[in-house]
Every structure is written in C-alpha cells, then in structure tokens.
Amino acid sequence: MTRQSAQRPINAPRRALIVTADDFGLHERINEAVERAHLHGVLTSASLMVSAPAAADAVRRAQRYPSLRVGLHLVLADGVPMLATHLIPALVDRHGRLGERMVRDGFRFFLLPEVRRQLKAEIRAQFQAFARTGLTLDHVNTHKHFHLHPTVLALIIEVGSEYGLKAMRLPYEPGAPAWIRPWMARVRKQLDNAGIAHNDYVIGMSQTGHMDEAALLAALARLPEGVGEIYSHPAVAGEGAITRTMQAYRHSDEFDALVSARVASAIAASGAITGGFADVFAQPSY
Numbered sequence: 001m002t003r004q005s006a007q008r009p010i011n012a013p014r015r016a017l018i019v020t021a022d023d024f025g026l027h028e029r030i031n032e033a034v035e036r037a038h039l040h041g042v043l044t045s046a047s048l049m050v051s052a053p054a055a056a057d058a059v060r061r062a063q064r065y066p067s068l069r070v071g072l073h074l075v076l077a078d079g080v081p082m083l084a085t086h087l088i089p090a091l092v093d094r095h096g097r098l099g100e101r102m103v104r105d106g107f108r109f110f111l112l113p114e115v116r117r118q119l120k121a122e123i124r125a126q127f128q129a130f131a132r133t134g135l136t137l138d139h140v141n142t143h144k145h146f147h148l149h150p151t152v153l154a155l156i157i158e159v160g161s162e163y164g165l166k167a168m169r170l171p172y173e174p175g176a177p178a179w180i181r182p183w184m185a186r187v188r189k190q191l192d193n194a195g196i197a198h199n200d201y202v203i204g205m206s207q208t209g210h211m212d213e214a215a216l217l218a219a220l221a222r223l224p225e226g227v228g229e230i231y232s233h234p235a236v237a238g239e240g241a242i243t244r245t246m247q248a249y250r251h252s253d254e255f256d257a258l259v260s261a262r263v264a265s266a267i268a269a270s271g272a273i274t275g276g277f278a279d280v281f282a283q284p285s286y
Helices: 028-040 055-064 102-111 113-133 143-148 150-160 178-193 213-221 251-258 261-270
Strands: 015-024 045-048 069-074 137-142 201-203 226-232
Touching (some): 015 028, 015 261, 028 055, 028 251, 045 055, 045 137, 102 113, 102 150, 113 150, 137 150, 143 150, 143 178, 226 251
Parallel strands (some): 015 226, 045 069, 069 137, 201 226
C-alpha cells in the first residue's frame, strides 16, 4: 500500500525504488556480494534465509552495516526448514528438505488442517529465528513467491503481526499476463486489509537470475511512478553452481550490475527516492 496522500507536496518525488538481493545467507559468495554491492553500489536491501547454511555469516555482515535494510526471506519450498523434520513431517521430503511440488503443496495447505498447522509452526520458527538476530525487520517475502497462495499469505500476516511485520513484497511485474492481474489484486487486497505496506510493482521476475547491467538499465529507462522493487540474486564469482536449481543463474553478472556506475547514474537520473521499505514508507509523500 503506497499510502499516497491527496495533499502530496508539489515537489515531492513520485517514484521510490528499493533494490533488494534475495537469498542472503544461502552461501558466503552471496553474502560477500550483498555486502560489497551495498557499500560500493546501489543495493539498499537484502532478504535473509534464516535456516540457510551461511545465515550466521550474513547476520554478522548485516550487523556491521545498519544502513542495509534486512528482511525475512521465508523458505517454505525448495530449501531447509528451521524446525526439526520430525515436527513437520508433512512439509518435508525423504531428504528432510521442504518440497518442490508447490502446486500439490498449495492444495494440501488449503485442504488439510494438520498440514496447515505444521506450515504455521514453520513460519513462526523462521520469524523467531529472525527476531533472535537482533536485526530490525524491514520486510518479508518468500522463496519462489509462495505467499501468492492465499493460505500462506494469511498465515504470514497472522504470525508476522506478533513479530513486527510492516511490509511485504507484492510480486507484480509490469507487462505480466492479463490473467495474473486478478490474482495480484487479491494479494494486494489481503495486504491492504491487514495494513501491510507493499510496493506497487517489481522488476526481476521475468529475468530471474539474469538481471545484468543491460537488463537493469533497460528497466530504469522506463521506470513507472510509484514504489518499485528491483530484486536480484547476486554472488561473487566462484566454482560451480550455488544450488542445483540455480545452475543457469548469472550471479556474478548481477553483482556487477549492482556496482555499475551506469546503473547508479540511471537511478539518480530517475529522481526516485531510495532505501529499504522502512525508508520509503517513512517518506511524507507515501
């Protein structure tokens, strides 16, 4: 919800931009890229995977730089749970990982109370883990945008209200197919009814893993009004893919884009105010 006032000052900016790195904590190569892109580039925000292998390293880096706004990247599919697997047997596969069959799981979340109870417990455990870091919760989003599921979103809002949830990502990208717009309107309504602030649009969905300099410059050249969020998956160069599902991701190209002087100049030329969700929605024009 952009909270735009009917009394917007004449000279107030009409654009705001949040530049986010997802999967903070998944790997130290990602963590290093986040730190460097914030210090030397345009990155303003990062979304933390609290149960990921390098989460502790990510938290230490974030604690050194309070200007980096950090949110919770809830992992409810294709990842490692926070809770012990015997507490959430309906959510994990035989390897103890949260499953990748999101359509099937979506039906189970909606139809089966016991599965829903375990899902709520895992969501709570991840909020609790974030709270233990001592970091200020800037926003919440989900791995693979699973909060597009109305049951998942309702549980996040319910649990998050106990942990300072104030802002979430609305994963709507300009130019998305017409059929998705009613679904996004429903998500927007759920967030608005709960008083949860959200962006108006995102950039990065259609080019996930490929948000290089050219993609960023093209997006910035046609930046809409309102609150936008650009999200990416940067990492410094290294051996091998970070995960099996990221083999085609061009992590280092995305990192290079975030520290590009041309990208920084394009953002400045756009006139957008920048920061995390807390910074953007603190502005009087929003």
